[in-house]
Amino acid sequence: MDDDPTPGEHETVQYLAIEAGDASWRLRGQAHAADEVLRVHLSGSAWSGLAAEAFSARLHAVSAAALVAAARHDECATAARAWASSMSVAQAKADQALKDAKKAQRDISAAEASMLAAGVDPVALSTARLRLEDAQHALDDAKRKAQQASEHYDAGQRTFADTLDGALHGALAAPSAPGSTALASALGKLAAIDPFASTNSSLMQTLSRLSPAELAALVAEDPGVLQQFWQHPPSPDSVAKWWEGLTPEQRVGFEEAAPGVLGNLAGLPYALRNRCNLAAYKNALKHKAELTDDQRKVLSALKDVLRDPDASLVCFNLDASVPMVAVGYGDLDTADTVAWAAPGMFSDAAEATGDWSQAVKNIYVQQKDLDGGRTHGVVGWLGYDTPDPVSVNTPALAQDGAWRFANELDGTHAARAGSLPYVGVVAHSYGTTMAADALTHTKYAVDSFTMLGSAGIDTDTVHSLTDLHVKQAGGVPAIYTTAAAADLLAPFGAVVGGRAEPNPEAARSPGAIAGLSVWTGVSLLAGATRVPKTMGGAQSFSSEGATLPNGEVLKQTRGHSSLGKDDVALDPLNGTAPEGYGYLDEGTEALYNAALTTLGLPGKVVGGLRPTE
Secondary structure: OOOOOOHHHHHHHHHHHHHHHHHHHHHHHHHHHHHHHHHHHHOOOOOOOHHHHHHHHHHHHHHHHHHHHHHHHHHHHHHHHHHHHHHHHHHHHHHHHHHHHHHHHHHHHHHHHHHHHHOOOHHHHHHHHHHHHHHHHHHHHHHHHHHHHHHHHHHHHHHHHHHHHHHHOOOOOOOOOOOHHHHHHHHHHHOOOOOOOOHHHHHHHHHHHOOHHHHHHHHHHOOHHHHHHHHOOOOHHHHHHHHHOOOHHHHHHHHHHOHHHHOOOEOEOHHHHHHHHHHHHHHHHHOHHHOOHHHHHHHHHHHHHOOOOOEEEEEEEOOOOOOEEEEEEOOOOOOOEEEEEEOOOOOOHHHHHHHHHHHHHHHHHHHHHHOOOOOEEEEEEEOOOOOOOOHHHOOHHHHHHHHHHHHHHHHHHHHOOOOOOEEEEEEEOHHHHHHHHHOOOOOOOEOEEEEEOOOOEOOOOOOOHHHOOEOEEOOEEOEEEEOOOOOOHHHHHHHHOOOEEOOHHHHOOHHHHHHHHHHHHHHHHHOOOOOOEEOOOOEEOOOOOEEOOOOOEEEOOOOOOOOOEOOOOOOOOOOOOEOOOOOOOOOEHHHHHHHHHHOOOHHHOOOOOEEOO
């Protein structure tokens, strides 16, 4: 058989099996060594910060890659042993076929000689002919067995090659880390950061110390760095100062190297943040199949929202605790006024990107109609985990979201230093709870704060509205509030959640009374009692509808939602307003007056303002 394996070939394959097994053993030893460093030397170590985290991430990656490679080498060893065995079987079959063929050839020669000796003897001639036929059949059978041995060899060889290719694919590859030199350099620089510095400060030092290539290598090695920047953002003032000190070439380098970092950094120019976030958004679109349903919902909603030429992407974080985004309208880098709008319950980005962006666009359009002499910008902020009907009764989500929101408000001052706009905050429902908390954390006072259908103020954080960092207008804090008479859900939620209602009349509404009944029922065994809390100090305006001097009729708000819906089911607390009658629907008095208060034009509020006590 022409394809018979030589003894040298068989020995080579056996040697490969031994070498692959030895390599697997060594790789498992490397994985164990890396795990020991992580367990003994880094667990509880004084070395902390991004350098330690990135180094730990690398060791975890080394350990995981070593185990994968070990498993691949085990597969290789198994395949080599199987091929060596297959070669032995093929060789044995081939040897037997050759032996049978040689015997058949001898039998044929003997039969032919017998035929010649038989002459004309019919019996002898017949016997010799049968012997010749049997010998020929034996030769044909030997050839067939030889062919089968050859085919067995070829099949085993192909199986070995395919198995070996699959087993060794990536078996020796190092953990993926583009720019290993840049990563080593980054780790060296990060190791010099004070391990006892706050995370916010450490992240700012990270930006200041690293080059674009080093930052890119760090993010590639440990994508969790992106979430650290989101959860513990550096001071917007320090971010703005850092950016101002970069050369044009460095700015381009950082934008290209780490758009996921820069896009969400308060204190940077908004046009830059939009470009970075659009780059991250487009990259996410390329990997939709790998995303969760909620992440895909956000991408789908943004596709529609971003068709608007006035829209920009101020924040974009699909990998937060829930997907979080912020959509801006107008030129936020040059607008004379900038308003930040915060939503309430059931307003996570996966569900509310479309509706909240529309509500914010309504504010933007109304502002332009009422104040055409200035330019305007509005940001619809979906940057916190909004509550459901259970968590809405606790302050936790408001307190968590407040820090990030405060950072963004201070970021407007930092990004616009030297050309500060009028900065307003408008919030709806539980968003007023979160925004009020945030306004106790800001470094800079905002120009106004407007509350729509407030679900109450968290008195654990805000003891008085004077605690809020809000400037005065006309000698009083520029804090405004409205509660529609038909909105029974907001006061109900305020009472059940134990929060202070900034609209005293709402605290006496049927919704508040219903809230008292519910709360008393669930706390009766504890013997507890509760009365509606109120917090005065704001200026109240109407949402009940009005007629303007020019004859235009402004609609009343007929429920709690920011936008009304046309398919309202049984809703005793009017949680969802009818279509067109939400707080921020076009043509409502609430939208009209909220646009004026967020522009710093409270004197033009329809029906005037009434101090609350």
